[in-house]
Amino acid sequence: MPQGHVSETPDDGLTTRQRRNRPLLMIHTGDGKGKSTAAFGLALRAWNQGWSTAVFQFVKSAKWRIGEQSALEQLDRAHQDSGVGGPIEWHKMGSGWSWTRRAGSDDDHAAAAAEGWREIKRRLAAEQHQFYVLDEFSYPINWGWVDLDDVVATLTQRPGNQHVIITGRRMPQELLGAADLVTGMTKIKHPFDAGQKGQRGIEW
Amino acid sequence: MPQGHVSETPDDGLTTRQRRNRPLLMIHTGDGKGKSTAAFGLALRAWNQGWSTAVFQFVKSAKWRIGEQSALEQLDRAHQDSGVGGPIEWHKMGSGWSWTRRAGSDDDHAAAAAEGWREIKRRLAAEQHQFYVLDEFSYPINWGWVDLDDVVATLTQRPGNQHVIITGRRMPQELLGAADLVTGMTKIKHPFDAGQKGQRGIEW
Numbered sequence: 001m002p003q004g005h006v007s008e009t010p011d012d013g014l015t016t017r018q019r020r021n022r023p024l025l026m027i028h029t030g031d032g033k034g035k036s037t038a039a040f041g042l043a044l045r046a047w048n049q050g051w052s053t054a055v056f057q058f059v060k061s062a063k064w065r066i067g068e069q070s071a072l073e074q075l076d077r078a079h080q081d082s083g084v085g086g087p088i089e090w091h092k093m094g095s096g097w098s099w100t101r102r103a104g105s106d107d108d109h110a111a112a113a114a115e116g117w118r119e120i121k122r123r124l125a126a127e128q129h130q131f132y133v134l135d136e137f138s139y140p141i142n143w144g145w146v147d148l149d150d151v152v153a154t155l156t157q158r159p160g161n162q163h164v165i166i167t168g169r170r171m172p173q174e175l176l177g178a179a180d181l182v183t184g185m186t187k188i189k190h191p192f193d194a195g196q197k198g199q200r201g202i203e204w
Numbered sequence: 205m206p207q208g209h210v211s212e213t214p215d216d217g218l219t220t221r222q223r224r225n226r227p228l229l230m231i232h233t234g235d236g237k238g239k240s241t242a243a244f245g246l247a248l249r250a251w252n253q254g255w256s257t258a259v260f261q262f263v264k265s266a267k268w269r270i271g272e273q274s275a276l277e278q279l280d281r282a283h284q285d286s287g288v289g290g291p292i293e294w295h296k297m298g299s300g301w302s303w304t305r306r307a308g309s310d311d312d313h314a315a316a317a318a319e320g321w322r323e324i325k326r327r328l329a330a331e332q333h334q335f336y337v338l339d340e341f342s343y344p345i346n347w348g349w350v351d352l353d354d355v356v357a358t359l360t361q362r363p364g365n366q367h368v369i370i371t372g373r374r375m376p377q378e379l380l381g382a383a384d385l386v387t388g389m390t391k392i393k394h395p396f397d398a399g400q401k402g403q404r405g406i407e408w
Contacts, residue, residue, distance in 0.1 A: 022403075028238060032387040037245030038238035045271030049405040067249030074282050074289065075275055084278060131405070163405070182392035183236040189386040199226075201253035201335070201367070 023161045024180045029138070029171040032185035036167045039133045040068040046163070047075050047085040051130035054123065056116055057092035058136045058168075064094075065135070067201070086130075091116070113140035117151070127160040138168030141175075152178050227365045228384045233342070233375040236389035240371045243337045244272040250367070251279050251289040255334035258327065260320055261296035262340045262372075268298075269339070271405070290334075295320070317344035321355070331364040342372030345379070356382050 026042075028035035046053045055072065057065060069090050076088040091098050093112050099119060117140070123129060140146045155164060156178050166175065176182055230246075232239035250257045259276065261269060273294050280292040295302050297316050303323060321344070327333060344350045359368060360382050370379065380386055 029392075030390070032389075033385070034232060034238055034242035034245075034387050034389065038242035038389075039245075040248060041238075041241030041243075041245040041272060044244060044275035045405050048271035048274040051405060067252035068245060070252040071248035071279055071289065075278060078278050078282065085275065176393070179393060181237070181394055183238050184390040184392050185236075185238065185242075186234070186388040186390060187386075188233075188388050189380070189383060199228075201249050201255060 022180075023158070024163050025155055025178060026163070026165040026181040026183075027171055027176060027179045028165065028167045028183050028185060029169060029176075030184035030186050031169060032187040033190075034185045035169075036065065036133075036135050037068070038183070038185075039135065039165045039167050040065075040072065042165060043072060043088065043131065043133060044075075046131035047072075047079070047088060049130075050086040052086055052128070053088045053131040053133070054129045055088070055090045055133040055135060056120060056137070057090070057094070058113060058116060058134070058140050059092075059094065065092075089129075091119075110140075110143070110145040113143075113145040116140075117146045121154055124154060124158045124162060124164075127162060130162060132162065132164045134164065134166045136168045137166045138171045138175075141172055142170055148172050148174060151175065226384075227362070228367050229359055229382060230367070230369040230385040230387075231375055231380060231383045232369065232371045232387050232389060233373060233380075234388035234390050235373060236391040237394075238389045239373075240269065240337075240339050241272070242387070242389075243339065243369045243371050244269075244276065246369060247276060247292065247335065247337060248279075250335035251276075251283070251292060253334075254290040256290055256332070257292045257335040257337070258333045259292070259294045259337040259339060260324060260341070261294070261298070262317060262320060262338070262344050263296075263298065269296075293333075295323075314344075314347070314349040317347075317349040320344075321350045325358055328358060328362045328366060328368075331366060334366060336366065336368045338368065338370045340372045341370045342375045342379075345376055346374055352376050352378060355379065 028038055043053050043055070059065070072088045072090060075085055079085045079087050093109075093116055097112065097116055097119065100115065120132065120134065124132075141148050141151060152174050158164070232242055244259075247257050247259065263269070276292045276294060279289055283289045283291050297313075297320055301316065301320055301323065304319065324336065324338065328336075345352050345355060356378050362368070
């Protein structure tokens, strides 16, 4: 069983409890599937802990992630209605971030991505959530819409106990270096190879 | 963006719609994290489609997967109460499968695993669900508790439109061969390497 075990005790001056509760910067990368899906699976654990979760979806597509979004919004409703679990917010760039009033900002992806990152910075500084999903965040970084050095500095210096998970292909090396946990998803076999198209319930 | 695209049209006599709705056998394997988490993430999409989902958890641990279980059970409740999404059942071997009456079967893991697989076979034959998660199912197979040839034959010949996802390390080659989609999760960097212990909300 993949139970975690510790090979040595680090000389970092932290108690076991402090070390156990250390906030993590996690990355899911690689060309395979499951990067985002596993991040949303982690959000289920965060919800169950009663943590406040915020998803920032840096992709443009109406149907993309709609299944996960609906399910996590349902869990948020359960929290609002019955107090179970924690609150979950889902913000997506595609239709204009929900906290902005501008409707037409959809056309300028670079500005929208930068605005998304600024909001994440504000929330990290305010310690607004315990769990952040920055979905497909490697793309706006790689396209130069969000400054990599700013991202690395902000995330490594974030205050309090805020877990962050970033997904996406071609993750910048500096970000991999700053992360506590990096998992690579690799395509071993895919139905697209056999001419299979994406299907409802599986791909979205 | 990782949108699926088809490189060639296969000569299999199927219409695009038939091909699109082909039931998939999916596998998440490798030594990295996210194998099960991504499977439960897929269950969110299945739920959103209104599909009937059943999780069979072939691991023994009280806290293991408790976050995902609580969240998916909450989604099932939302379905029962308000008709949104689909039903989700969660069965685990650790505490004795929920459909058996025997309490003491906990001690005989081999018998419990075999009983779990028999139930899955019954449900596949009856086309009871649209989405099955066989979590950590490679272990009982590798330990000889469940017959590999029977698993491969049953899954490749399953009737109707039933999607199946199997997770676990060291997946048998015959099962990989039978699968439509195989994703490998690889550990690139892990906090356990730096003496970090598993923590609530992240590991369970």
